[in-house]
Amino acid sequence: MSExxxxxxxxxxxxxxxxxxxxxxGTMTKRLNSVKVESNEQNRLLFxxxxxxxSSMKDCIGGVILYDxxxxxxxxxxxxIPELISSSDTIPGIKVDTGAKVLAxxxxxxxxxxxxxxxxxxxxxxxxxxxxxxxxxxxxxxxKHPSKLSIYSNAHSLARYAALVQEAGMxxxxxxxxxMDGNHNSEVxxxxxxxxxxxxx
Amino acid sequence: xxxxxxxxxxxxxxxxxxxxxxxxxxxSVPSEVPGIAFLSGGQTEKEATKNLNEINIKxxxxxxxxxxxxxxxxxxxxxxxxxxxxxxxxxxxxxNHRAKMCSLxxxxxxxxxxxxx
Numbered sequence: 001m002s003e004x005x006x007x008x009x010x011x012x013x014x015x016x017x018x019x020x021x022x023x024x025x026g027t028m029t030k031r032l033n034s035v036k037v038e039s040n041e042q043n044r045l046l047f048x049x050x051x052x053x054x055s056s057m058k059d060c061i062g063g064v065i066l067y068d069x070x071x072x073x074x075x076x077x078x079x080x081i082p083e084l085i086s087s088s089d090t091i092p093g094i095k096v097d098t099g100a101k102v103l104a105x106x107x108x109x110x111x112x113x114x115x116x117x118x119x120x121x122x123x124x125x126x127x128x129x130x131x132x133x134x135x136x137x138x139x140x141x142x143x144k145h146p147s148k149l150s151i152y153s154n155a156h157s158l159a160r161y162a163a164l165v166q167e168a169g170m171x172x173x174x175x176x177x178x179x180m181d182g183n184h185n186s187e188v189x190x191x192x193x194x195x196x197x198x199x200x201x
Numbered sequence: 202x203x204x205x206x207x208x209x210x211x212x213x214x215x216x217x218x219x220x221x222x223x224x225x226x227x228x229s230v231p232s233e234v235p236g237i238a239f240l241s242g243g244q245t246e247k248e249a250t251k252n253l254n255e256i257n258i259k260x261x262x263x264x265x266x267x268x269x270x271x272x273x274x275x276x277x278x279x280x281x282x283x284x285x286x287x288x289x290x291x292x293x294x295x296x297n298h299r300a301k302m303c304s305l306x307x308x309x310x311x312x313x314x315x316x317x318x
Contacts, residue, residue: 008235009265015304017268018238021275035283047282047292051275054293060300065269141206173238173269180243182206186213190203190221197229 007131008171011091016062018173021048022095022134024067041069049075049084057088065093065134065173071125082129093132093173094125096161100138109150110138112157115164122168132171135161137200139178141192146178155200176200202239202252215248219255227262236265241273246299247316249273250306257309267307274299 001009011018023031029039037043048070064085071094073081082092096118100110112135122133137154139146158174165172178193203221205211226237239256241249249270256266268274278296282288305311 005235012236012238012265012267015308017270017303017307019274019300020240020269020271023271031279032283035280037283037286043286046286047279050282050289050292051278051296053289054296054300056297056300056304060297060304062267175240175269177240177242180204180207183208183210184206185209185211186203186205186217186221189205190225193203194225194229197225201229201231201234 003169004166004171007091011063011093011132011171013062016060018063018065018093019051019061020065020134021051021070022065022067022093024099025069028067041073044069045073045075045081049077049081052081052084052088053077057085057090061088061090063091063093063132065095065132066130067095071128071130080129086129091131092129093134094128094130095134095136096121096125096165097135100136103150103153106147106149108142109140109145109147111150111153112137115157115160118161118164119168122164122170126168126170130170132173133161133165134173134175136175136177139176139192139196141178141182141184141188146192146196151196151199158200174200202244202256204243207243215252215255216259218252219259222252222256223259223262223266226264226266230264232263234264236267238267238269241268241270244273246273246276250299250302250311250316251313253303254306254309254311257307260309265307268303270303274303 032039085092097112098114100112103109103111162172282292
């Protein structure tokens, strides 16, 4: 079995899953403000290091997806964030896309950006301890969506991302998120999600 | 997961969600993929746990089916923490419970009863 396959299985086997803690500073600020906590670097660190030093990490969390700010932070527990995560035998990961922007020629849809300079950024994240990465492609459902353009554009980006991540010695999580927005039924969700996954893989 | 849109009138139970989700994965994902980690977007902590549990009870594929949850692991812990950001132990207890429930669900061993404890 290849090294990458071993990492992938370690993250998801034996009743373990992934803690997605890769909220961007903007999203984290919304979350913190919703519970009336000021969003500053220290508070973002404090909440996350509290989770990452929990006893359930060892048996329940095989991997943690981090955001750029977090993977570079030093905890108040005398360890860097990736070291703290690894001390529970959990694998640190990193979100590497730079967000979904409006898709040219289909203004209701989005394309995920972040390929420029990705090879260099991956090298840096590997040095910081990351052994897997995440890239989120986002799709909407309506009568006309997702369009072929959206399906192919996002598949192209995800494929290039995945190849670069593997080249850097890390496992790529392919995340096609078909959004729940809309009044479609589950049968429509089934058909459209199946189409997205088939074209992408 | 295969779910109706948030503005849909359709009522589906987790058994139907699991059946459709497993069929979608079985039909669309090549066998080289080591596993599937679902997102919890739009679901409550409990719904995301229950649906994943049902998916694993019905899973006849070779894929590992687990979680990649953000809010469904963090939300209760965040609420608790916000009342006293120095209460590390209490926050961790709440996070531990959610993580354990998700872990059980990834093995198809979660129940409503054990979640209430």
